[in-house]
Amino acid sequence: MLAELRGLTVHIDTGRWNETVLDAVDLLVPPGEITALLGESGCGKSMAAAALTGSLPDSAHTTGQVRIDGEPVREWRSLRGGTVGLLPQAGVTAFHSEDTVGAQLRALERRYNRWSVERACSAARYPAELTDLYPHQHSGGQIQRAALAAALLPEPPVLVADEPTASLDTATAYGVWATLRRYADAGAAVLAITHDIPMLASARIADRAVLMRAGKITATGRLSDLAALDDPYVRGFFQPTAPRP
Numbered sequence: 107m108l109a110e111l112r113g114l115t116v117h118i119d120t121g122r123w124n125e126t127v128l129d130a131v132d133l134l135v136p137p138g139e140i141t142a143l144l145g146e147s148g149c150g151k152s153m154a155a156a157a158l159t160g161s162l163p164d165s166a167h168t169t170g171q172v173r174i175d176g177e178p179v180r181e182w183r184s185l186r187g188g189t190v191g192l193l194p195q196a197g198v199t200a201f202h203s204e205d206t207v208g209a210q211l212r213a214l215e216r217r218y219n220r221w222s223v224e225r226a227c228s229a230a231r232y233p234a235e236l237t238d239l240y241p242h243q244h245s246g247g248q249i250q251r252a253a254l255a256a257a258l259l260p261e262p263p264v265l266v267a268d269e270p271t272a273s274l275d276t277a278t279a280y281g282v283w284a285t286l287r288r289y290a291d292a293g294a295a296v297l298a299i300t301h302d303i304p305m306l307a308s309a310r311i312a313d314r315a316v317l318m319r320a321g322k323i324t325a326t327g328r329l330s331d332l333a334a335l336d337d338p339y340v341r342g343f344f345q346p347t348a349p350r351p
């Protein structure tokens with residue numbers, strides 16, 4: 107399934123301040139691939155994820171389209187979870203607070219009848235012995251992996267992972283990237299938002315990378331092609347010692 111943003115502009119107006127957070131963004135997330143979305147903090151990556159997963163804030167005004175397999179999306183409720191899965195940047199927001207993570211994962215297993223809880227937890231590197239804990243009793247990295255398990259359970263053909271490895275040690279992060287790689291190899295369209303460029307580059311995990319700056323897509327290509335660009339903003343991502351302009 108191909109997911110895409112077409113000419114998507116998102117303007118946020120909270121009444122106290124307003125800002126254009128996405129500016130005519132064209133973004134392709136093809137099946138069978140991991141597309142890495144990179145860019146400096148606050149440039150709009152999570153907003154692009156929210157647009158693809160139908161979870162923009164109420165204060166957002168949009169123009170342009172979100173398309174799944176070429177068809178403009180009008181009714182998000184029918185797509186969420188089963189068709190388009192989201193691993194949110196703050197994993198704890200994937201759960202409600204009143205029930206254990208295990209109970210919530212089992213509810214997803216029953217609802218979608220796709221992956222088992224055991225399979226999803228193992229793929230997400232989430233330790234099964236934690237399932238009796240409530241969401242707030244987890245560490246940041248633990249709840250992030252629980253949220254990945256929750257996102258995988260419905261086996262969505264499109265998976266958006268917002269900083270899937272941000273709170274993880276290197277070995278666990280590598281395991282999570284390997285899972286996302288296998289998930290894409292099985293046919294899913296995966297969009298991974300990340301600052302974990304050294305891991306992406308060394309393990310050749312992503313098929314393509316898309317670079318954002320101030321709400322706009324500024325470059326798209328293989329990671330190695332982007333790394334070779336003679337642009338100070340781009341170089342800042344690949345050579346962390348160089349100050350960004």
Ligand SMILES: Nc1ncnc2c1ncn2[C@@H]1O[C@H](COP(=O)(O)OP(=O)(O)OP(=O)(O)O)[C@@H](O)[C@H]1O
Pocket residue numbers: 118120125127145146147148149150151152153154163165195
């Ligand atoms: N719920 C919200 N309501 C209003 N504005 C928001 C909301 N969430 C984010 N923004 C604004 O949208 C802009 C883009 O934020 P976004 O979260 O997409 O950045 P990001 O690239 O994902 O950053 P980071 O790498 O730090 O997570 C920021 O200026 C931010 O202040």
